[in-house]
Structure formats: C-alpha cells, structure tokens
Amino acid sequence: MEFQFQFDWQAAINAIPFLAKGIPYTLMISFGGLAIGFLLGILFGLLSINKNWFLRWPAITYIEIFRGTPILVQVLFIFYGLPDLIGAPIDPLTAGIAAIALNSGAYISEVVRGGVQSIDKGQNEAGLSLGLSRTQTFWSIIWPQAFRRMIPPLGNQAIVSIKDTSLFSVIGVGELVRQGQVYIASTFTAFEVYFVVALMYLAITLSLSLVLRLVERRGLASI
Amino acid sequence: MTQIVKMKGMNKHFGKLHVLKSIDLTVEQGEVVVIIGASGSGKSTLIRCVNGLEEYESGILEVDNHPLAPKAGNQKTLAEIRKGVGMVFQQFNLFPHLTVKKNIMLAPMKVKSASQVIANATAERLLERVGIGDQADKYPSQLSGGQQQRVAIARALAMEPKLMLFDEPTSALDPEMIGEVLDVMRELAKDGMTMMVVTHEMGFAREVADRVIYIHEGKIVEEGNPSEVFDNPQNERTQAFLSRVLAH
Ligand SMILES: Nc1ncnc2c1ncn2[C@@H]1O[C@H](COP(=O)(O)OP(=O)(O)O)[C@@H](O)[C@H]1O
Ligand SMILES: [Mg+2]
Numbered sequence: 001m002e003f004q005f006q007f008d009w010q011a012a013i014n015a016i017p018f019l020a021k022g023i024p025y026t027l028m029i030s031f032g033g034l035a036i037g038f039l040l041g042i043l044f045g046l047l048s049i050n051k052n053w054f055l056r057w058p059a060i061t062y063i064e065i066f067r068g069t070p071i072l073v074q075v076l077f078i079f080y081g082l083p084d085l086i087g088a089p090i091d092p093l094t095a096g097i098a099a100i101a102l103n104s105g106a107y108i109s110e111v112v113r114g115g116v117q118s119i120d121k122g123q124n125e126a127g128l129s130l131g132l133s134r135t136q137t138f139w140s141i142i143w144p145q146a147f148r149r150m151i152p153p154l155g156n157q158a159i160v161s162i163k164d165t166s167l168f169s170v171i172g173v174g175e176l177v178r179q180g181q182v183y184i185a186s187t188f189t190a191f192e193v194y195f196v197v198a199l200m201y202l203a204i205t206l207s208l209s210l211v212l213r214l215v216e217r218r219g220l221a222s223i
Numbered sequence: 224m225t226q227i228v229k230m231k232g233m234n235k236h237f238g239k240l241h242v243l244k245s246i247d248l249t250v251e252q253g254e255v256v257v258i259i260g261a262s263g264s265g266k267s268t269l270i271r272c273v274n275g276l277e278e279y280e281s282g283i284l285e286v287d288n289h290p291l292a293p294k295a296g297n298q299k300t301l302a303e304i305r306k307g308v309g310m311v312f313q314q315f316n317l318f319p320h321l322t323v324k325k326n327i328m329l330a331p332m333k334v335k336s337a338s339q340v341i342a343n344a345t346a347e348r349l350l351e352r353v354g355i356g357d358q359a360d361k362y363p364s365q366l367s368g369g370q371q372q373r374v375a376i377a378r379a380l381a382m383e384p385k386l387m388l389f390d391e392p393t394s395a396l397d398p399e400m401i402g403e404v405l406d407v408m409r410e411l412a413k414d415g416m417t418m419m420v421v422t423h424e425m426g427f428a429r430e431v432a433d434r435v436i437y438i439h440e441g442k443i444v445e446e447g448n449p450s451e452v453f454d455n456p457q458n459e460r461t462q463a464f465l466s467r468v469l470a471h
Contacts, residue, residue: 126316129274130330131306131382140333144320 005191012192015183019196022179026204029093029175030162033100037161038154040101041108048113059109066106072167075099079171092173096165104161111153115146155212159205166201176200225252226285227386227417228273233282235268235441242268243279244441250386255418257428257449260438261464266421269438270388273419274308275301287385306334309379313391315371317363317378323350324359327378334382342381349377353407369400373407380411387411389420425469429453437461 047059066074079095090098119142127137169178180197184190228250235243242265250256258266271277273286284291286304291297318326327346331337337345350356353373355366363371372392379387389408393401405427412418412431422428428435428449435452437445437460445452445461456462 120314120316122312122314122316123318125276126310126312126318129276129305129308129310130378131302131334132330133302136333140329141318145318148320 011189022176025175029096036101037104040105045109045112115150229285231283235279257432265441309384310388
C-alpha cells in the first residue's frame, strides 16, 4: 500500500483564526516578562559588579540559579510548587510572566555586566576628573555607551524568551502552542497546525529582528 | 606665593611595588612643572594622586589648600579638589557618544549647574581658543588625534580649573599632530595656567617649564630650572636618562 501525504492548505487556513488567539498571550508573556526581566537585569547586573561583597553575592546567586536550571522546571515550580508555599493559587499567565521575567533577568544581568565592563576605564576616570560624582559618571557616561553595546545581546535574549514561552503550554496558558494542541485534538491536522504555529513565531521574531537592526544602526551611527 | 600642590613625604605602593618613595614637591600658582623619567618610574601615578585617581598610603598631600588624606580621603574633599583640577590623558578619553560640544558642556552643566546657554557659549569660546571652532557638532571619532586632544583640553578648561594635569598628552599622536597640541599648551602656560606636565617632549620642557623634575624608580632625584636639569644634571641617573632620550 502506498502512503501519500498531502499538505491540506484549507486546513491550515481554517486553523489561523483559532491559533491567532494565542498570539496576544505569547506576546503578553514574552514582553511582559522581558520588561520586568530588563529591570531585574539592570538591578542584578549592576549589583553583581558592585565592590561590596554583601551586595554582590545575592546577585550572583540569583544569576547562577536561574541560568543553571531549565526554564521548564522554573515555570512548573512557580505554577505548581509556589502555591503550596504561599497558600494561594497562581494563575498560569502570571506564572508564565514571572518565569520569563526571572529567567531572562538572569541572562540580562550578564548582558548588563558585560556591557558595563566593556567600557574603557579611561571613561570613568575622565568623568571623575571633571568633578562628576560616581553616580553622575555612571549614568551620563558609562551607561549610555554600555547600553548601545547591549542592544544586540538584548535582542538575542528577547528572541530566546519569545520561543521559551512555547513551553508554557504545560501550565495551560493559552499561548500559541497550547492553542495548536487544543485545535489538533479535534481536527487531527498536526502537520498543518504546527506549520502555521511555526510561521507565527517566525513572524514575531523576524519583526523584532528588523526593529532591532534599525535601532542598532541609529544607535551606532554616533560612535 | 600661593601653593597649589603640596606633597610631603608621600608614599604609594601597588601591592608590594613601592611606586612613590617619600615624594616632596610643591607647585606654586602659575608655575609649569614638567615631570620626566623612564617608563614605569611613577610619573603617571604621581600626577594621578593629585586629583585622587590614585590613593596614597602615607605622607601629606594638599591641593589648593584642601588636605587630601591618605587612603581615599574624604569624598567631599575629593569632589572639591576635582572641580578645580583639570586632567588631560594620553588616550584623550573623550566621550564617544557625545558631540564635541556636548563633551565640553557636560561637566559645567552637571557639576556647576550651568545653564544650557552658558555652557554652550563656554564650549564655543573654548573650541575657538584651541583652534577647532568649526568641529563643534562632530563626534570625537570624526576628528584627528590632534584635534581630539585639543577637545580634551577644552573640556578640562570648561571647569575653569586652577591647575591642569597632563599625562603624556602627545604620546599617542602621530608626529605631525604633536605640534598643534603643544602649541595649545604653550598658550595656556603663557596665560598663567598652573600646570603639571608629564612628557617626553624635551624641547617643550626646556622652553615652557619653570621647573623640571626627574623621577627615577619612584624617587625625585633631580629638580631645577630647565637649563640646570638639561645642561648640567647633577645626578648620574639623570645624565644617563638624558643622554638616552636626547640622543635621537
Ligand atoms: N593600577 C596598577 N596596578 C599595579 N601596578 C601599577 C598600576 N599602575 C601602575 N603600576 C605600576 O607602577 C609603576 C609606575 O607606573 P606609572 O606611574 O604608570 O609609570 P610611568 O607613568 O612613569 O610610566 C609601574 O611599574 C607600573 O607597572
Ligand atoms: Mg605614564
């Protein structure tokens, strides 16, 4: 018996409206999580290079824990584990955003640390010798330069985090993959549905890459 | 006479390395002091102590009547001293993300709360003074090395310092650009600026210095006016150093 597989375009097109309902969730979890992760990254990244050991070690501990464990375990821990501790359930959306925030925050901390440390010592000395305080020197001289260098790795992290949200179907949040699974359960068109899901991720990540390329070009023009 | 810098028995180590050995040195207002010596002898460390970029361990250091204690000193004193002391670095250290004019406006606006208008006028005046009034809106990377170093001088002057420190300001420059930077420094000296200059430009030292200091392994071994030091050095280390650098 010969087996012939035919890509069913109609099935793929029919799936789009249902799958598209997952996009807002994917975007909300990714960008909500990344926004918080960015703030965590600045905070813990700067703490991790502080001269004071008591500020440095909690930051390094946080970074190592969240870089060293799988994000899937992190989200399961937050969604199923934490409620036992706090005595209240956590909704899947919140758990997803928290997982992206904490996870990307750890990686962004390293991006921030690397960016700041890549700036020549002479910049700091020039600022101080002009009479600027350490804080003024950092925020008006070091940070703007470091931030420009951080844009490509930040973009990279954003793309990784967007894709990481696909794992959160396990906690039942209605993002893209979850929508796909639900749809397939009644139509059995796995090939077409995952194909469309993949295209939707690609559309999101490619748009982001494009925006980042434009930002980078503008930012670097002056250096 | 007002003493702008007073050092007495100053010592500094980097780990086990004794970099500055019991330095006694005073700089009077309006004086140009040129510091010479072999690479690694402690010239940079010496002038970097003056504005607190390096700490020292023992002795006395007073800058413009502010005593700066050993080991970091007091942050307020440090800030006060730095407001009145400009520094020019070998590698320029301009801020690459700011235009030339903004490089100069930054410190007056942040430190002295100068208005945008005043800071702008100051920047334009200083850029004229160092001969690059037409480059104000460019970024540092668009300028030649000599132009960049002149911007760095203008940036330091914008804080109206009482003392200017120069750490080998022409060592990173192509030979054809050294002259334009030395010209600006010569003008500054003529206008009465107090200056401490680390340089290997012996011609400049001879012409502009009121006093030349030779440092050997962290110690001042010779000190005098240019003709004393260059034409009749007393210490054999100085003689050896000068015959080496003046030979070519
Ligand atoms: N930050 C530092 N840490 C350790 N050693 C240093 C440091 N800076 C300078 N040194 C050492 O101190 C000595 C004096 O350096 P420096 O003042 O830069 O000399 P110069 O400017 O005369 O070339 C050198 O041996 C140098 O290697
Ligand atoms: Mg030096």
